[in-house]
């Protein structure tokens with residue numbers, strides 16, 4: 215059988231364009247990330263979303279849709295705040311931390327989500343850095359393995375380098391943490407202050423737990439909500455917490 | 465067409481396969497529009513009827529680059545989407561049937577090199593495409609397999625598209641974007657410059673996807689075949705071949721560099737009908 219140029223041209227066009235049309239009809243043709251990471255295929259975590267597949271185009275909200283971590287916790291961890299933390303795209307992190315000299319980006323979010331949710335994540339041969347605020351939140355969970363704690367100790371960027379000390383990206387307002395500016399009002403324990411904020415201000419986990427008399431709850435929880443849930447008066451906790459905050463943020 | 469000493473000769477014959485140029489233009493414009501629209505869409509100004517997919521999403525080589533990660537973990541390398549796998553499958557099927565038609569008919573980087581080569585043909589006439597010494601040229605043609613192995617290895621190890629920083633194809637359709645590494649732009653510039661001296665230098669010496677698809681030349685269904693019984697042995701087919709394949713010295717072209725452009729066939733440069741053909745069966 216011999217083929218000439220015109221039938222060959224037709225075959226090339228039909229196979230390429232027809233193949234795309236066919237794959238579209240079968241639902242195979244996707245040119246964008248579904249914003250849903252692939253799942254583990256086997257083992258104890260089979261069927262659960264795999265943090266290693268988090269993409270730079272995901273927002274904190276997308277991550278919250280697949281993992282048990284709220285956008286507020288992620289914003290807290292990476293020192294980002296804004297109108298709507300769930301709309302924050304993680305690829306923007308690199309720009310925020312560009313000046314730090316450390317690469318804080320998608321890999322950092324993957325690591326944080328994996329450690330936060332207890333899902334497996336391979337860090338071998340990778341240098342993945344986290345800001346101090348993220349490490350504090352992870353340590354506050356109290357369920358990391360010694361290897362994970364060791365990794366965090368090695369790869370947490372020095373205190374003082376946070377999103378707040380760096381140029382903010384357009385439309386973002388980094389959290390006022392670790393700032394050298396006078397902070398008497400910024401570091402006030404108020405009703406909406408979260409446990410994550412207390413950690414990021416430098417109050418240790420032990421001290422917080424000592425004051426509240428219980429293991430620290432979700433870092434995104436406000437102190438006031440914690441007090442209400444436990445039938446406590448917020449004002450019984452606030453002065454002690456403020457005293458500790460003042461010690462680390464005079 | 466008339467007969468001389470029993471051989472059928474065409475008086476007026478096309479010098480090239482014009483329909484191939486049309487197909488090349490179609491795909492060049494398609495990819496250019498998609499790429500520009502992707503940039504516009506990122507700033508909210510995309511044209512809705514056009515696809516605003518990223519260049520990676522419409523590149524079949526991405527499907528090859530992600531194969532290891534896909535097989536090992538069921539994941540795609542970052543920036544690669546299912547569409548790349550679909551395209552990689554279609555192009556592989558096309559190549560098994562017809563050889564690397566993707567390179568000769570579809571790939572816009574190949575097309576752009578051919579355009580740059582037109583200038584070289586004008587400047588150097590018959591010397592064009594014959595500058596690389598014959599002693600080292602065949603060896604250099606295997607460098608692209610080294611590039612292929614390197615790309616597959618670093619992609620598998622890193623899980624990211626490291627080749628993007630060196631990819632002239634990515635640079636060609638994103639030169640206006642800050643995403644393009646200077647190294648990719650430099651390689652694109654060098655490729656276009658070299659195209660003035662050598663036809664398709666990137667395809668011949670460095671393209672990892674060309675290397676991958678080139679393997680299908682060894683077992684493809686349709687091949688370039690030369691009928692020795694009617695061949696005038698004028699060497700026109702070999703002179704015309706952009707990949708410098710000595711078509712007049714073989715009965716069946718199995719060279720790993722053939723791009724199925726059909727420029728050597730009796731439909732184009734070969735003056736004798738049905739002598740150099742693109743077929744499945746044997747020829748006399």
Ligand code: SF4
Pocket residue numbers: 688704705706707708709711717721722723724725726727728729
């Ligand atoms: S052998 Fe013929 S079809 Fe193959 S690249 Fe050369 S001219 Fe094109």
